[in-house]
Amino acid sequence: MKKKxxxxxxxxxxxxxxxxxxxxxxxxxxxxxEGTLHQVRESKVFLLKQYRSGQEADSAVLVNGRFRFEGILxxxxxxxxxxxxxxxxxxxxxxxxxxxxxxxxxxxxxGKLVVSGNRLEDxxxxxxxxxxxxxxxxxxxxxxxxxxxxxxxQYRLISAMNGFPGKQDSLAAYSVASEKLxxxxxxxxxxxxxxxxxxxxxxxxxxxxxxxxxTKDAEEMEVLLTGLxxxxxxxxxxxxxxxxxxxxxxxxxxxxxxxxxxPDSAGxxxxxxxxxxxxxxxxxxxxxxxxxxxxxxxxxxxxETFKGRNFDILGISLDDNRQKWLKAIHEDKLPWxxxxxxxxxSSKIVSKYAVTGIPLNFLIDPNGIIVATNLxxxxxxxxxxxxxx
Numbered sequence: 569m570k571k572k573x574x575x576x577x578x579x580x581x582x583x584x585x586x587x588x589x590x591x592x593x594x595x596x597x598x599x600x601x602e603g604t605l606h607q608v609r610e611s612k613v614f615l616l617k618q619y620r621s622g623q624e625a626d627s628a629v630l631v632n633g634r635f636r637f638e639g640i641l642x643x644x645x646x647x648x649x650x651x652x653x654x655x656x657x658x659x660x661x662x663x664x665x666x667x668x669x670x671x672x673x674x675x676x677x678x679g680k681l682v683v684s685g686n687r688l689e690d691x692x693x694x695x696x697x698x699x700x701x702x703x704x705x706x707x708x709x710x711x712x713x714x715x716x717x718x719x720x721x722q723y724r725l726i727s728a729m730n731g732f733p734g735k736q737d738s739l740a741a742y743s744v745a746s747e748k749l750x751x752x753x754x755x756x757x758x759x760x761x762x763x764x765x766x767x768x769x770x771x772x773x774x775x776x777x778x779x780x781x782x783t784k785d786a787e788e789m790e791v792l793l794t795g796l797x798x799x800x801x802x803x804x805x806x807x808x809x810x811x812x813x814x815x816x817x818x819x820x821x822x823x824x825x826x827x828x829x830x831p832d833s834a835g836x837x838x839x840x841x842x843x844x845x846x847x848x849x850x851x852x853x854x855x856x857x858x859x860x861x862x863x864x865x866x867x868x869x870x871x872e873t874f875k876g877r878n879f880d881i882l883g884i885s886l887d888d889n890r891q892k893w894l895k896a897i898h899e900d901k902l903p904w905x906x907x908x909x910x911x912x913x914s915s916k917i918v919s920k921y922a923v924t925g926i927p928l929n930f931l932i933d934p935n936g937i938i939v940a941t942n943l944x945x946x947x948x949x950x951x952x953x954x955x956x957x
Contacts, residue, residue, distance in 0.1 A: 597644070597678045601637040603691070604684040608654065608670075609633045613688075616649045617641075617676065641678055645698060645768045647776070648676040650688050674702060675772050701769040705760050712753050719746055758792060766797040778809050780925035783941050786816035815922040821939055825850070825932045826920055830884065830907035833894060838882070838907050845934050846878045847955065849948065852921075852928040854886040855896035860927040863944065864900045870948045871904060877956045878934070880904060886926060888912035 603613070611630040615637050616623060628635040630652070651671040672688040677698045685691030693699035706713075723742045726732050757777070761770040774796065778789055790813045793801055800806065819826070829839045840850070851867065853860035871881055885908035887893035897906055909915040917923070921930075931940040931951060940951050 597641040599637075599639060599641055599676060599678050599681065601635075601676075601681045601683060603635045603637075603650075603682075605630065605633045605635075605687060605691070606684075607686040608652075611652050611654070614651045616651065618647050619643060641676065645675050645677045645772050647673075647772065649673045650683075650691075652688060654687070674699075675769060677768060698767075698769050701764060701767045705757075705769065708756050708760065709753060712749055712756065716746065716749050716753075719749070761792055762795055765795055766800065768800075771796065771800045775805070775809070778813070778924075781813065781816055781922075783816045783819045786813045786820075789813055790817065812922045812924075815920075819921060819930065819938060819941070821941065823938055824936050825930060825938050828917055828920060830909060830917065832905055832907050833897065838905060840882070840932075841936065843880060843882065843932070844936055846880055847874075847934060847939075847952070848879070848932050849881045849943070850884060850930045850932060851881055852884050852886065852923055852926045854926060855889075855892045856887070857926050861896070861900060863927055864902070866945050866948060868901075870952055873949065874952045874956055879952060879956065882907065884908065884917060885910075886912055886915060886918065886923070888914075 601615070608630065609632055613628050613630050613635045615626045615628070617625075619642055621642075626637055626639065628637050649671055651669060654670045670688040672691055674693060675698055677696050679696040681693060681699055682695045683691045683693055693702055719742050723739060723746075726735060726738050726742075729735070732738070754777075757773055761774055764770045774789075774792060777792075781789055790810070793806060793810060793813070796806070801810075825840060827840050829837050832838050840848075849867075849870075851863075853863075855861075867881060871879075881904035883902060883904060883906040885893050885896075885906060887896075887908055888910055890910055893906075893908055893910065909917065921928075927944070929941065929943060929948075930938050931943060931948070933939045933955075939955070943951055
């Protein structure tokens with residue numbers, strides 16, 4: 569699981585509350601939303617809009633099943649979410665801790681949006697071109713989502729049961745099934761983008777996909793970007809993404825790692841080239857990154873086994889607080905060299921290696937060539953056992 573600069577098993581399926589800025593200074597960014605809920609008559613509906621500068625929230629009172637929002641968007645298409653509290657029984661809450669929260673993710677663009685349904689989860693969108701495209705997309709993804717929902721319910725049910733026969737095997741099977749569906753979901757999204765190259769929704773989805781990109785996916789994302797209409801792919805924000813994808817495409821196995829120099833915890837300069845002649849794992853992490861620190865036992869196992877066999881680890885922290893960084897090193901008892909600019913996401917190494925999420929690592933051979941990326945859990949140990957026979 570990656571910590572965003574995100575994660576989870578169904579990260580590919582989770583709605584990304586990320587802003588998308590597509591056109592500069594449109595004439596009119598006013599929007600109105602007129603909503604109708606048939607099974608919920610009185611409540612309060614919240615509208616969350618996410619921009620790169622931060623999140624904005626608004627609320628509307630639901631009266632006789634109707635609600636209304638209006639405002640001015642800062643961008644031409646914005647990731648958004650409706651949410652509201654709904655009454656549930658203790659049994660329902662025990663089966664699903666999110667049962668008391670009703671929500672719906674969508675993309676909001678200027679114009680009049682009309683939404684209606686029994687509850688937020690099943691509302692339909694109409695009134696704008698983007699709403700029409702969203703309905704087409706959901707028609708494709710609907711069966712996948714329905715299957716995922718059933719798997720999620722079964723997973724939660726079994727997780728809560730003590731003494732369930734073959735509990736761990738069952739949970740593992742559900743996890744594998746979820747991962748396969750996540751891949752299917754992602755492929756369906758990519759096909760939609762290819763089939764709708766001029767759609768703002770395609771642009772928004774592409775932006776979401778490229779928030780966190782693995783080096784092995786960079787080339788495919790570049791092809792997807794090239795397939796967008798000229799009006800979309802030539803935007804400034806797309807040029808920024810293209811530049812990042814170009815860097816990532818050069819950080820794949822078989823390519824030389826990019827040289828850098830950074831200060832260690834004592835202030836001494838450490839260069840990547842100083843590790844020439846041995847295998848080195850360059851591990852990006854941070855004290856605030858839970859998924860990063862959960863990898864420590866696996867890293868320690870590999871380090872203790874192979875440190876005397878021409879292998880080392882170099883930790884690169886994206887912390888911006890020296891005390892927290894040093895505390896994490898001490899708490900996790902990390903014996904290998906640690907470096908950091910202590911500038912967080914503004915560190916030069918972030919742009920140099922196009923870091924969009926952590927944990928992230930590169931295994932580099934004695935000649936400075938990348939041999940593997942993103943080795944997680946026992947993957948590093950297995951790779952080193954193969955290389956250092």
